[in-house]
Amino acid sequence: MKQLLVIALLLVSTFGFGQKIRFKVEGVKDTTVFLTKYYGSKLFYADTAQMKGGIVEFTAKKDLKPGIIALLMPGQKFFDVIYNNEEISIETKGPDFVANMKVKKSEENKVFIAYINYLQEQRKKANEIAERRKKFKEGDPEYKSLGGQMDSISKLVATYQTDLQKNNPTKLVSKIIKMSMDVTVPEAPKDASGKVINPNYRYEYYRAHYFDNIDLKDDRLVNTSVFGSKVEYFFGKNMLVQHPDTILAFAFPFCDQLDKKSEMFKYAVDYITNTFAKSNIMGLDKVYVLMVERYYCKKDAAGNSIAYWMKDKEKLDELCKENEIKKRLVQGVVPPNISLRDTTDVNWRDFASLKSEYTILYFWDPECGHCKKTTPKLQTLYEKKFKARNVEIFSVGKATGDDFEKWKKFIRDNKLSFINVGLTKKLFEDATADPRQFIPKYTTLEALNYHDTYDIYATPRIFVLDKDKKIIAKQLTISQLEDFIDRMQNIKDAEKLFPPDPEEEAH
Incomplete structure (x- = not known):
């Protein structure tokens, strides 16, 4: 039994963390550099090391979770790579670190960097065509022809993305790329006369299916800027009317569908709660108050808060006590008589x-x-x-x-x-x-x-x-x-x- 326990610990040490993450960046002077990690759309420091002769090596620590990480150099220069519990060895040089990148070791990043470079190449072509099209009017044959060329590029990119996911079904990079893709919105249904039945159909469909391309059961996606940006956009003014009842009508179902023990749940609840706590828009404090009531002050079967990350019981009790006061002072509520x-x-x-x-x-x-x-x-x-x-x-x-x-x-x-x-x-x-x-x-x-x-x-x-x-x-x-x-x-x-x-x- 003791021997089995030792082997298990060795396996955790080997495959759970401790992988080497090595970068060689040509032309960078000896200096201190940082390994950073994403949590949502924000970057946080993960480790520090000295770069010598353009080479730096990190050993993945236990708290470095799979997701997107970045090497941060002086002058706020950085580039992203995928970390998924595998060793990484990458060589590059400026000024375009991604275009010049050579992945020596890391199956995830071989796929990821090839995809990023392909995307940039196609985007460059599309931008050049868009500039040429500006010289013509919408009715001109040239305008239509150039538009067709842009559509062809979009189809090529979509095919590339689909094939990548099909050929790499077990890789994290596939889920990240799928997450970055917008859902396909069908044409709005029409009546017998050809008139659109619901003018808001396409928006409502997009809103209802916005998260379809995201695996909400995979906590690794929380550690990517893509997921953070997606959540920020959905709950922002571009998608939802910034009214408390509208926000809550989507926030509750979104959070409720998530595994209550997951990092995905923690991130979603924490992001929505704190974002609207800081809002300057009148009335949006109601979102904060009802999120706190539903997810922080609500208890599970064992009598603990479902906000499992709130370890300080005194602080949690104080939060809930204050929230009982705030709950009676939000818009739509009759406050206590004086x-x-x-x-x-x-x-x-x-x-x-x-x-x-x-x-x-x-x-x-x-x-x-x-x-x-x-x-x-x-x-x-x-x-x-x-x-x-x-x-x-x-x-x-x-x-x-x-x-x-x-x-x-x-x-x-x-x-x-x-x-x-x-x-x-x-x-x-x-x-x-x-x-x-x-x-x-x-x-x-x-x-x-x-x-x-x-x-x-x-x-x-x-x-x-x-x-x-x-x-x-x-x-x-x-x-x-x-x-x-x-x-x-x-x-x-x-x-x-x-x-x-x-x-x-x-x-």
């Missing part, structure tokens, strides 16, 4: 009971420099536009402790006539002593803790609610708010009281 006292410190006001067509929730701080500029502008909009058009402003100011008097003074000095409420000094002290005297008769714990409930990490902050009190917009500047309400109420050619302010937009 019931607090106004400046009398006696009367209670809440926004859920308002009968306005639109309600603007406004969170601010009388000591906040930006709030001091924004709040008077909001009053001008309310006085000159919103009030007459049944648009209410429900303003929640910081009024606890010493801020109570500052809050009231700012309201008086700026003649704020919209609804102003706050967690006043007295209310805070009384609620801290015994919250049951106010809950649930006058308010809720969520309202008293509005700062956490609404994730108020900075002020001012704006939410726009429709007549049903659902969130329809947020994080708008004053000029954006004015324009948004004008458009929502179909007020065409409305005079703008506040043009865009670069300083405000940068805040």
